[in-house]
Amino acid sequence: MELGELRPGSLSQQYNVCGKASCICKDPENPRRHGPYYQVSYGRKGKSSSTFVRPEDVGAVTKQLANYKKLMQLVTLWIDLGLEQSQITGKATSNKPARSKPKK
Numbered sequence: 001m002e003l004g005e006l007r008p009g010s011l012s013q014q015y016n017v018c019g020k021a022s023c024i025c026k027d028p029e030n031p032r033r034h035g036p037y038y039q040v041s042y043g044r045k046g047k048s049s050s051t052f053v054r055p056e057d058v059g060a061v062t063k064q065l066a067n068y069k070k071l072m073q074l075v076t077l078w079i080d081l082g083l084e085q086s087q088i089t090g091k092a093t094s095n096k097p098a099r100s101k102p103k104k
Contacts, residue, residue, distance in 0.1 A: 003071055007064035009042025011053065040065070 015033035038053040
């Protein structure tokens, strides 16, 4: 199985209003915002970040996001199966610390 390129996060589509008073995005009867603009948001090493994506790259980025999601599902399954196997084979350890024998 091959996953391909990976990218964590989620893709959003945004429409914006500019600062020009005479722009179509400020039309009182039929305002039309600028966009769409695409942005990937993600968290990494405790920090949130985002980056804009070109419209021609949206397909590739969507695939990378799906690949990352699939990887995380596989890792979760792998961990769950490992824990289950430990329970079955009796190799599970207790959460309690081992007691030391009293000294004589």
